[in-house]
Amino acid sequence: MTDLSVRIGDVVAKNPVMLASGTAGYGPELSGGLDMSRLGGFVTKGIAVHPWEGNAPPRIAETPGGMLNAIGLQNVGLEAFLEDKVPYLNRMRTADTVVAVNVIGKTVQEYHDVAKGLRGCDAIDALELNISCPNIKEGGIAFGTDCVAAAEVTAATVEGSDKPVWVKLSPNVADIASMGVAVEEAGAAALSVINTLLGMAIDLEKRRPLLSLGWGGLSGPAIKPVALRMTWQVSQACSIPVLGMGGIRSAKDALEFMVCGATAVQIGTANFANPNTAAEVVDGMTTWCDERGIERISEIVGTLNA
Amino acid sequence: MPDSRSTVLENRDLGGGVWLLRFRDPTIADDVGPGQFVMIACSPPYEPLLLRRPFSIQRVEGDVYEVLYRDVGKGTHRMTKMQVGDEVQVLGPLGNSFTMPRPDETAVLLGGGVGIPPMVALADALEAAGHTRWAAYVGVSGIVDEGCFVGFDERWPNDDRVRRATMDGSIGFEGHVVAAWLDRGITGPTRAYACGPMVMLRAVADTAGTHDVPCEVSVETMMGCGVGACMSCVIENRAYRDGDEAARKSMSPYDRWLLACRKGPVFPSDRIVLDDGGFLH
Ligand SMILES: Cc1cc2nc3c(=O)[nH]c(=O)nc-3n(C[C@H](O)[C@H](O)[C@H](O)COP(=O)(O)OP(=O)(O)OC[C@H]3O[C@@H](n4cnc5c(N)ncnc54)[C@H](O)[C@@H]3O)c2cc1C
Ligand SMILES: Cc1cc2nc3c(=O)[nH]c(=O)nc-3n(C[C@H](O)[C@H](O)[C@H](O)COP(=O)(O)O)c2cc1C
Ligand code: FES
Numbered sequence: 001m002t003d004l005s006v007r008i009g010d011v012v013a014k015n016p017v018m019l020a021s022g023t024a025g026y027g028p029e030l031s032g033g034l035d036m037s038r039l040g041g042f043v044t045k046g047i048a049v050h051p052w053e054g055n056a057p058p059r060i061a062e063t064p065g066g067m068l069n070a071i072g073l074q075n076v077g078l079e080a081f082l083e084d085k086v087p088y089l090n091r092m093r094t095a096d097t098v099v100a101v102n103v104i105g106k107t108v109q110e111y112h113d114v115a116k117g118l119r120g121c122d123a124i125d126a127l128e129l130n131i132s133c134p135n136i137k138e139g140g141i142a143f144g145t146d147c148v149a150a151a152e153v154t155a156a157t158v159e160g161s162d163k164p165v166w167v168k169l170s171p172n173v174a175d176i177a178s179m180g181v182a183v184e185e186a187g188a189a190a191l192s193v194i195n196t197l198l199g200m201a202i203d204l205e206k207r208r209p210l211l212s213l214g215w216g217g218l219s220g221p222a223i224k225p226v227a228l229r230m231t232w233q234v235s236q237a238c239s240i241p242v243l244g245m246g247g248i249r250s251a252k253d254a255l256e257f258m259v260c261g262a263t264a265v266q267i268g269t270a271n272f273a274n275p276n277t278a279a280e281v282v283d284g285m286t287t288w289c290d291e292r293g294i295e296r297i298s299e300i301v302g303t304l305n306a
Numbered sequence: 307m308p309d310s311r312s313t314v315l316e317n318r319d320l321g322g323g324v325w326l327l328r329f330r331d332p333t334i335a336d337d338v339g340p341g342q343f344v345m346i347a348c349s350p351p352y353e354p355l356l357l358r359r360p361f362s363i364q365r366v367e368g369d370v371y372e373v374l375y376r377d378v379g380k381g382t383h384r385m386t387k388m389q390v391g392d393e394v395q396v397l398g399p400l401g402n403s404f405t406m407p408r409p410d411e412t413a414v415l416l417g418g419g420v421g422i423p424p425m426v427a428l429a430d431a432l433e434a435a436g437h438t439r440w441a442a443y444v445g446v447s448g449i450v451d452e453g454c455f456v457g458f459d460e461r462w463p464n465d466d467r468v469r470r471a472t473m474d475g476s477i478g479f480e481g482h483v484v485a486a487w488l489d490r491g492i493t494g495p496t497r498a499y500a501c502g503p504m505v506m507l508r509a510v511a512d513t514a515g516t517h518d519v520p521c522e523v524s525v526e527t528m529m530g531c532g533v534g535a536c537m538s539c540v541i542e543n544r545a546y547r548d549g550d551e552a553a554r555k556s557m558s559p560y561d562r563w564l565l566a567c568r569k570g571p572v573f574p575s576d577r578i579v580l581d582d583g584g585f586l587h
Contacts, residue, residue: 022536029535033309033397045537051560057582060530060538062357062380067530071537076560220356272531273347273356274395275309 002289015040020268021102033275041098051077061210066220070213115160144170147182154186164189177237235261251284320453332369339403340427345532347395348381364423413440418502426457445471445483511575542579
């Protein structure tokens with residue numbers, strides 16, 4: 001049988017399939033519909049140094065082939081996370097599933113503080129920085145849309161942490177490859193590509209947005225072509241591993257990302273339609289590789305004939 | 307709360323866009339509390355529709371459960387096409403349940419439109435527990451929506467405890483359910499339960515508050531996952547909004563918005579803010 005294990009820098013995952021941040025809570029939430037031990041990895045909902053309240057509802061709207069969300073990163077904060085959520089993550093580690101904590105902040109210092117607060121926490125293999133958060137010191141412009149700010153927040157987190165730092169890139173930029181290069185130089189161990197694309201949906205009769213915030217992040221199958229293009233561009237420009245995501249709901253989708261340069265993949269929105277998606281993707285990958293006599297799945301990474 | 311395959315036994319058009327779906331599924335029907343709901347995949351996984359849709363469980367009998375739904379959009383319209391024998395992915399039962407009344411309390415059940423199903427479930431649970439002191443006030447706009455009454459019509463066709471109300475007076479009491487309730491009067495220890503449009507829940511909560519009647523409501527917010535993973539389904543915590551500075555300081559900002567799929571869908575009516583900014587209804 002094909003060896004599905006992959007290496008994301010120093011982190012070894014038993015297979016390349018992970019759950020994406022914000023779509024699987026802190027672990028136990030999805031466990032009714034999915035055997036969590038099947039997962040190569042799991043990324044938690046974003047965690048800030050203090051609890052955040054998030055946005056007013058409605059926070060989601062379905063759109064053709066996708067959904068918009070403006071959750072506003074409601075989260076329990078670092079202290080409650082360590083107390084209440086880490087025990088379950090520990091269990092996942094025991095099942096040999098890689099655990100990454102998604103980190104959010106409003107200032108560079110806040111990212112650094114979360115990283116420091118998670119030092120020594122054995123339940124965690126890596127941090128994943130969500131740099132799509134607004135930087136309040138810079139008038140609310142997202143860290144992830146500016147190379148200098150992205151590099152700065154990466155460096156500060158790497159400095160505060162004893163774990164590899166993955167940086168999750170925002171697609172809402174003109175040149176995502178240069179963002180990847182900037183954070184790689186600042187010490188990132190891997191790149192997660194991509195976060196959601198900003199979008200809007202309205203109620204024509206009421207002439208008002210469907211989301212209370214006005215707009216939100218688009219995810220799901222609708223964004224897959226964009227995500228695939230960006231995975232390819234970033235993996236060409238950077239030498240650290242890429243975790244590909246955006247609209248994956250089948251093994252074939254996931255394998256496409258790997259051929260475009262992703263070492264591993266993450267599944268988000270598809271979990272809502274079918275909580276068992278990740279396990280089905282793992283099974284489908286095995287079959288696909290077996291049928292083609294591929295011994296190690298890592299062989300296919302970046303093999304696009306382009 | 308496993309994800310399971312439910313087999314369609316019946317998909318009945320009750321008129322006025324209201325339908326009744328009956329499923330066979332021993333896994334889901336096994337242990338359902340009144341007020342719990344299911345997330346139904348309205349189309350096969352690889353078709354364009356993505357998110358599942360939440361529906362209250364109206365009745366359970368053996369390994370059969372039923373939901374009553376109104377065709378209001380993409381997902382519910384797809385549901386009208388479900389055929390006998392189809393297998394549908396359903397996650398559930400999800401969420402919490404209504405609290406049972408004390409033996410001396412009269413349970414007052416108020417349901418509006420497709421908010422009636424959880425009241426049917428509660429009436430069934432009360433009967434099963436031997437608590438016969440209950441009264442139901444169920445309302446729809448008019449005779450076109452008569453189908454919404456099906457749960458009570460089938461179980462308690464000529465029972466004085468069930469009072470039907472229509473806004474246009476075409477069936478039963480003319481007016482809304484709260485008026486129908488007050489028309490009969492509130493006597494003795496009472497506990498109220500409600501599900502329906504936000505305006506109705508607010509009216510029920512206000513009336514209950516005025517008469518010192520403990521009250522629980524089931525809310526219908528937009529749900530992405532139904533299991534606490536996406537944080538989309540929130541409703542505002544009243545203590546957070548109305549609390550003074552000190553009260554708020556003692557709470558975590560995380561607790562301003564409560565997850566309706568996990569902490570609910572049933573809440574004490576004074577615990578939450580019954581206002582969705584007009585987004586849903
Ligand atoms: C816990 C819970 C229990 C529910 N129980 C029932 C039930 O027993 N019977 C029933 O008919 N409906 C019930 N609903 C509402 C039902 O889920 C929605 O009507 C359904 O999701 C609409 O899907 P759609 O694809 O047809 O509509 P869409 O095409 O998504 O939208 C069409 C219209 O429906 C409105 N809508 C969408 N979602 C909701 C929602 N969650 N609540 C209210 N309006 C909504 C939209 O604002 C829009 O105006 C329940 C909702 C919840 C959260
Ligand atoms: C409801 C929801 C919440 C999300 N929350 C987060 C988050 O907290 N942090 C983060 O980095 N990404 C978050 N994301 C983005 C996803 O992790 C993922 O990058 C994106 O949805 C694309 O993948 P998908 O199409 O498979 O969903 C969220 C996405 C959704 C749909
Ligand atoms: S519906 Fe996803 S958290 Fe409640």
